[in-house]
Amino acid sequence: MSAPRLTFSSAVFHFSQRFTTVVPESCMLILLGLVLGGIVLIANKKQLYQLEPALFFLFLLPTIVGDAGYFMPARLFFDNLGAILTYAVVGTLWNAFCTGFCLYAAKLLGVIDDRVQADLMDFLLFGALISAVDPVAVLAVFEEVHVNDTLFIIVFGESLVNDAVTVVLYKVYISFVEVGAENVQTADYFKGVVKMTSIGGTLVGLVFAVILGFITRFTKKVRIIEPLFVFLLVYLAYLTAELFSLSAILSMTFCGIGANKYVEANISQKSRTTVKYTMKTLASIAETIIFIFLGISAVDKSKWAWDTGLVSCTLVFIFVFRAAGVIGQTWVLNRFRLVPLDKLDQVVMSYGGLRGAVAFALVVLLDGEQVKAKDYFVATTIVVIFFTVMFQGLTIKPLVNWLKVPRSTNRKPTINEEIHERAFDHILTAVEDIAGLQGYHHWRDKWEQFDKNYLSKLLLRKSVYRKSELWEAYQKINIRDAISVIDQGGNVLTSARLSLPSMASRASFPEVTNVTNYLRENGSGVCLDLQVIDNVPGAKVEEDTETHHVLAENLYKPRRRYQSHYSRHFMPLGEKERQDREVFQRNMKSRMETFKTTRHKRHKKERSLKKQTGDVPPLTVVSPPSVPADVDGYQSPTAAHHSPVGGDSHLPWKGGLGSPPPCVSVEATKIIPVDLQQAWNQSISSLESISSPPPPAEPVHPRVIALSRLGGPRPASYSPSSSVGGSTSSIAAQVSQGFFLPLEKKKETKKQEEAEEEEEEGGAASQEMQPLMSSLRPPGSLPPPPPPPPGSAPGSGRRRNPCVYLKSLVTAPPAGGSELHSRGPTQL
Amino acid sequence: MGASQTRTGNEHQHLMDKTGFSSEQIKNLRKRFLQLSGNEETIRNQRGDEAGAFQEIGFEQFLMVMCHFRPPTLKMTAEEKEAMRKEKLRFLFNMHDTDNDGTITLEEYRKVVEELLSKSGAIGQETAEAIADAAMLEVASTNVPHMAPDEFYEGITFQHFEQILKGLEMESRMNIRFLDVDTTTMRCGRSTS
Secondary structure, eight states: OHHHHHHHHHHHHHHOHHHHHHSOHHHHHHHHHHHHHHHHHHHHSSOOOOOOHHHIIIIIHHHHHHHHHHTOOHHHHHHTHHHHHIIIIIIHHHHHHHHHHHHHHHHHHTSSOTTSOOOHHHHHHHHHHHSSOOHHHHHHHHHHHOBOHHHHHHHHHHHHHHHHHHHHHHHHHHHHHHHOGGGOOOHHHHHHHHHHHHHHHHHHHHHHHHHHHHHHHTGGGGGGGHHHHHHHHHHHHHHHHHHTTSOHHHHHHHHHHHHHHHHHHHSOHHHHHHHHHHHHHHHHHHHHHHHHHHHHHHHOGGGOOOOHHHHHHHHHHHHHHHHHHHHHHHHHHHTTOSSOOOHHHHHHHHHTOOOOHHHHHHHHTSOTTTOTTHHHHHHHHHHHHHIIIIIIHHHHHHHHHHHTOOBOOOOOOOHHHHHHHHHHHHHHHHHHHHTTOOOHHHHHHHHHHHIIIIIHHHHSOHHHHTSOHHHHHHHHHHHHHHHHHHHHHOOTTTOSOOOOOOHHHHHHHHHHHHHHHHHHHSSOSSOOOTTOOOOOOOOOOOSOHHHHHHHHHHTHHHHHHHHHHHOOSOOSSOHHHHHHHHHHHHHHHHHHHHHOOSOOOOOOTHHHHHHTTTOSOOOOOOOOSOOOTTSTTOOHHHHHTOOOTTHHHHOSSOOOSSOSTHHHHHHHTTOOOTTHHHHHHHHHHHHHSSSSOOOOOSOOOSSSHHHHHTTOOOHHHHHHHHHTHHHHHHHHHHHHHHHHSGGGHHHHHHHHHHOSGGGTIIIIIHHHHHHHHHHHSOGGGOOOOOOOOTTTTGGGGGOOOHHHHHHHHHHOHHHHHHHHHTOOSOOO | OHHHHHHHHHHHHHHHHHHOOOHHHHHHHHHHHHHHHTSSSSEEOTTOOOTTOOSEEOHHHHHHHHHTTOOOOTTOOHHHHHHHHHHHHHHHHHHHOTTOSSSBOHHHHHHHHHHHHTTTOOOOHHHHHHHHHHHHHHHHHHHSOSOOTTOOOOOBOHHHHHHHTTTSOOTTTSOOOOOSSOSTTOSSOOOOO
16 A cells, blocks of 8 residues: 555656655655545544554664665764764753753643643653654755755764663653552662663674674575675664664664675675665655655544644754754864854754654554653654754754855765875874874774774775775775766777877877766765665676776777877887787787686786797787686786886887776876987897896985886895895796797797786886886985885785895795796696 | 073974974974984984985974974964965875975885885785886876876875875875873873874
8 A cells, every 4th residue: 555655646746846856855755644644534433554663673673774774974974973972962961851850841831732731751751862863854855955064964973872871861761650659779780771772782783793794704605695685684683683672773783884895895786786776766765755654643633643842842942952962062162173063054954954754663662551652742743843944944044144154065085085195194193193183083993993903904805805995995996987988989890990199089188088087977976865876886897707808998098188188298119000000919819719728817918028029929819817826815906006117108109908997097098208218219129139137227315216117126025035035036037038939929928827926027027127227226325215005015926016026936936936937737 | 400491492482483383382393303313412323324314303393393293282273274284295295205306206115115015015016016007107197197108206295295195185194293292201192193
């Protein structure tokens, strides 16, 4: 019965677009509910449908809260946690007590009729349940308003966290009412219960978050049920907390917040999409049902009784006390907050304190026998809810506009912003340290260290664990751009023979950049609209071979386009020539694919570097960017950033066929200073004269000059290798010699397929080694490097860093030797 | 004692005016400075010779640097806030621009990204480069939308830097609450915010 109603209402709703920009959806739904309830009433002379508290608390509320918690922007939440907690706990308590006492006073004064048989306890109880800001209503209304992120997160966070307080108060007062006022316990009992409920609820949520993260770590073989795990465990968190009379909303919220990071990293792209869509859909449905039922329930006159005094007093009191509470708390908070909350924010916050369905469900749940004034309370609650949701909901948008409250910017995070955000974190931590403070950033940093060293190891897939967040963000942006280019370009796959950007395609370049920017506008960065699904599907490209292939193929063209704009045309080879070669290589590559067996390894386009000398037939053993399951740690993203160190600087074009990011990044390498040419020439000469060490290109300052020109590896990796620069050169020369002989070609293939560490090895080392050797030459002049990255030694195998390779050669000569020898059987 | 008190009082006044710190904060920072410098007047530069870097800094310079991280107060006007924001951006820009030529070139940016990623440990060199390259490209395409093929993007100037970080909310990012009370005497090291 409700299904057709739902569909009908949604259809009607969506048709009235103009209407909807003015009227928030929640209002519409309530009105609709009223209408429908009226119809049913007239038809049946009695109310058939009600908002059952059981239905509400077991099914409707968890859906919404789960969705909210899971997609909550965690960073923002914790940044403002102090404010949120203050408002939620102190604010709710203040509201509850004041409202309760004042209503009682009003009763004593006679403003409230005597029909309302309620004493202090009853009023306190009523005050408790009416004073909590409701997450459903806040979401519904604020979604349409788009205030700035901080404001939204404070109000919304408050609405979620105050559940703990509400639950406790409610239970405490219920028991008081039942037992009688004489047996009122002291505040200790109260405090203990509060602590237990809120902390207990949070703990339950976190436990489930850990479980969920842990489970998703192993779901690689059972992808199809990944979303199921997410839903189940989050719901289970809710039920478990409910079971133990803890705060279920808190539990679910923290489960979502905690698990989000790890789950999103672990599960596949499709599962991610599934989870998101399903959650949003369910939440949307639940919200609709709630509001409609609110409307219907309002019409049922048998359930409520009207008292003007009570209603009006309540309305006045909640508004007044909310405003007073907000102002008071903000004044206190501003002494501690970094970004003070100004008057505008306070106005919005007080105005945004909406009551909603939670209060209604709670009041209906009251026992009519114990609480004699239940009907009056019900009526009052209904009126209050209607007033806040409809009146305040309707007027908040004009109010926000009128007051010129800063709105949410809804911008796409650019790479620069991502970089600088992280840079800021580091800087601030450093400054705090310098200033001797143990401030917020200090603890955040500590938490992140803990997370990185223990939690992430436990909860994240190994493959995911290795990447950094900045890399993930970068990937997201790149993939988004790539997809956008494909969407717009469309002609990517048709002709491989893209000739040099002529005038025609140059004209299309701005188009492409604009496409990038244009696509930046679609989708959003921090999207706090918890009902919005439409984020750009940026994500991590994981084990999906197809995706990578598609991207790799498609990115071919755009790279080309960009290239001419930023390069200085000091390419040694003719563009066309190189291009043809690359095309040829691509074809060869696809042919090679068919011959490949399971051991797919990403290969480096360095292979193609050798083609320059013209010796070796273009056997592009470009492995598909993805890596088989048994090679964990190396996934497509590694293919992505797998460009030869310094290879960029040597070749203006990346032969990288397996690298998704090049769309943006490759061409950027054209932004190189002129003196690179010198390095370029040098490496060319070094190529031609394999055994002869090239002249040192630049003064050896590992920091800046030589190495960064060559895309220098971290100075840290130089320290061990520098000391044995001499000895490595021989090995290196040997190895590199091996490369340039056509006969060795096969060996290289094998080498690369066998030894993960040598991924780089093939072409990269050959190129870079020589110039790098020069830099290594005067080891003594290297100043002590900064502390090497923690993973540098053990992770050396993983790095596509020729210097690391050198280091590994050096530090493990037997291993190096075996590497050289292990080129036995052909492995294709 | 009295003489030195007045002297430091004058100094403090002068510093207070210059940096905007309160007297308490200056005292705390002074204590910290002495801690860091081993009770000397200056802090030596540990990193050896770098172009354009000081060999040692005194307390006043220390304060000047620190004052960039002061949060805006409620009393500031919009222009003051804007000026403060610009100042902070300028600070950041100078930090990245290691050779002080007014532009952030690709290498400098790469270094920044490298150091940023060095903590996570698992990222290779090329990643850092790729990211830095992409970022530079972004800056270029945002600020100079129609570049001819022969043109060449020198580096990020301060205007471009400002432009690209326009959307970034600076208030919570470049500010630290400096304590008004002396933490060294407090056991629990009560911190702010």
